[in-house]
Amino acid sequence: MTAPEEKLVPPAEASAPALSETDLERVRARDPQALGALFEAYFDRLYAWAHRLLGERSAAEDVTQEVFLRVYRGAPGLDVTRDPWPWLVSITVNTCRDWWRSSSRRLERASVSLDGDPELPRDLPSADRGPSGDVEADERARLVQEAIEDLPEAQRTAVLLRDWGGLTHEAIAEVVGTTPVAARKCYSRALAALGKALEGRIA
Amino acid sequence: MSDRGDESGWHDLGPEPEPLAPELEERVRAAVRDLPPSRPDDAFRRRVKAQFLTGDLPRVLEDDAGHAEPALPASTARPRRLAKLPWAAALLAVFLGIWVVSSEPSQTPTWRLAGVRGGGTIAVDGRPVEAEGPDALEDLLVPGARLRVDDQVGVDLAVKGSVLMRLEPGTELVLPAADEWSVRERWSGELVAGEVLVATGPEFPGTVLTLTVPGGRVAVTGTAFALTRIPDGTCVCVLEGRVELTCDQGTTVPVESVGRRVVTRGSTVSEPLEIGPPERGKLEALLAEGWFEPR
Numbered sequence: 376m377t378a379p380e381e382k383l384v385p386p387a388e389a390s391a392p393a394l395s396e397t398d399l400e401r402v403r404a405r406d407p408q409a410l411g412a413l414f415e416a417y418f419d420r421l422y423a424w425a426h427r428l429l430g431e432r433s434a435a436e437d438v439t440q441e442v443f444l445r446v447y448r449g450a451p452g453l454d455v456t457r458d459p460w461p462w463l464v465s466i467t468v469n470t471c472r473d474w475w476r477s478s479s480r481r482l483e484r485a486s487v488s489l490d491g492d493p494e495l496p497r498d499l500p501s502a503d504r505g506p507s508g509d510v511e512a513d514e515r516a517r518l519v520q521e522a523i524e525d526l527p528e529a530q531r532t533a534v535l536l537r538d539w540g541g542l543t544h545e546a547i548a549e550v551v552g553t554t555p556v557a558a559r560k561c562y563s564r565a566l567a568a569l570g571k572a573l574e575g576r577i578a
Numbered sequence: 579m580s581d582r583g584d585e586s587g588w589h590d591l592g593p594e595p596e597p598l599a600p601e602l603e604e605r606v607r608a609a610v611r612d613l614p615p616s617r618p619d620d621a622f623r624r625r626v627k628a629q630f631l632t633g634d635l636p637r638v639l640e641d642d643a644g645h646a647e648p649a650l651p652a653s654t655a656r657p658r659r660l661a662k663l664p665w666a667a668a669l670l671a672v673f674l675g676i677w678v679v680s681s682e683p684s685q686t687p688t689w690r691l692a693g694v695r696g697g698g699t700i701a702v703d704g705r706p707v708e709a710e711g712p713d714a715l716e717d718l719l720v721p722g723a724r725l726r727v728d729d730q731v732g733v734d735l736a737v738k739g740s741v742l743m744r745l746e747p748g749t750e751l752v753l754p755a756a757d758e759w760s761v762r763e764r765w766s767g768e769l770v771a772g773e774v775l776v777a778t779g780p781e782f783p784g785t786v787l788t789l790t791v792p793g794g795r796v797a798v799t800g801t802a803f804a805l806t807r808i809p810d811g812t813c814v815c816v817l818e819g820r821v822e823l824t825c826d827q828g829t830t831v832p833v834e835s836v837g838r839r840v841v842t843r844g845s846t847v848s849e850p851l852e853i854g855p856p857e858r859g860k861l862e863a864l865l866a867e868g869w870f871e872p873r
Contacts, residue, residue, distance in 0.1 A: 407632070427615070439626070440626050444637060462703065539613055549704065563594050577606075
């Protein structure tokens with residue numbers, strides 16, 4: 376398989392300085408300066424990804440922190456000849472999957488003993504979605520985000536990687552560890568569900 | 579293992595939905611494209627960066643046994659969590675401090691590639707590695723990494739003298755990592771799909787290996803066993819020794835030597851059954867290879 380070559384950057388954050396092979400060698404050695412450069416290059420983008428996938432700020436913070444823990448642990452195995460971005464996105468998507476799984480365990484327990492716990496992810500304040508000052512755009516973003524959050528996790532991931540991140544189905548397959556055909560089908564289902572949910576509600 | 583199920587949702591085999599009208603499809607896609615990125619909180623960002631640079635980032639997700647990492651020190655923990663701690667937490671922190679410094683914490687297992695069967699791709703945290711390039715693969719075998727072997731390749735992974743795990747073709751597994759806060763040597767991983775055979779070696783006693791599986795968890799203190807992902811659950815087969823199977827609802831039952839149990843989501847656990855011939859044959863073959871005998 377080949378590395379995804381197209382952008383995987385949330386729209387408003389399209390340019391981050393790439394790290395050189397020398398920088399990545401130093402990341403492998405966990406040199407603090409190089410780790411700092413890696414952090415500055417990717418942290419905000421990965422946070423934005425986690426937030427968009429999970430729809431909740433505190434969950435995105437948990438996941439982003441876990442991602443960078445895994446990056447630190449995995450740094451000695453970094454392939455310095457390749458762009459680290461697909462690797463970082465894979466870790467983020469996998470960590471989101473782990474979060475969903477552990478979240479559902481928490482919810483199962485909560486249904487027995489913790490009804491109404493304010494930290495459970497069913498309470499999603501609208502402020503988390505980043506108001507822009509444009510009421511119409513904010514409302515549209517809210518509707519779209521809610522519709523995305525109603526999708527099963529694989530469909531949510533597929534549609535965001537495809538349309539928000541601009542990846543091909545082949546690249547998505549590589550990131551999530553599936554086949555391009557499965558990625559395409561999953562995306563088609565996501566799009567159909569979103570169309571049904573948003574028809575007549577977005578201009 | 580022929581039926582691996584699909585916990586992830588990526589392999590729905592049902593018919594594809596009707597395509598959207600082109601105009602609606604474009605509107606939906608544009609609406610997703612236009613979602614604004616959000617920015618992290620500055621204080622959170624600063625804290626994570628400082629801890630990342632020094633390697634001090636704590637885990638925040640629950641581990642496989644369902645326990646969250648202990649709270650951070652007051653100077654770095656997030657206020658929303660600290661606010662919920664009772665005053666007695668200070669006393670607990672003192673106790674934990676003594677406990678940790680007076681005991682040996684779990685050591686991180688060093689996973690090595692012990693063998694590759696067949697040819698194909700192994701994805702480690704989504705990064706594909708050709709099975710023919712074992713050096714590249716071994717570099718990625720960090721505890722907590724997620725491995726997915728494709729349908730034509732099997733992989734043996736080992737911690738020298740302690741554990742051998744045989745990942746059958748089509749298996750997805752989170753490589754066991756140390757629970758760094760456990761006094762006892764405790765490693766936790768997860769079987770997501772496929773089948774894994776496990777044998778423990780002479781240096782394993784004293785260690786607890788926990789594997790989360792669909793439907794529950796399996797805790798091992800020394801044995802040879804197989805875990806097979808089945809639709810909506812897991813088959814736990816033991817050839818030698820015994821494992822403890824804890825289902826999602828918390829009930830723990832043993833799976834004894836030459837026995838098996840099936841656990842399903844919703845946490846029904848079967849009565850003890852005899853190990854099936856296929857798993858028995860695979861485990862006997864694994865042990866016959868004499869991995870942990872002096873060479």
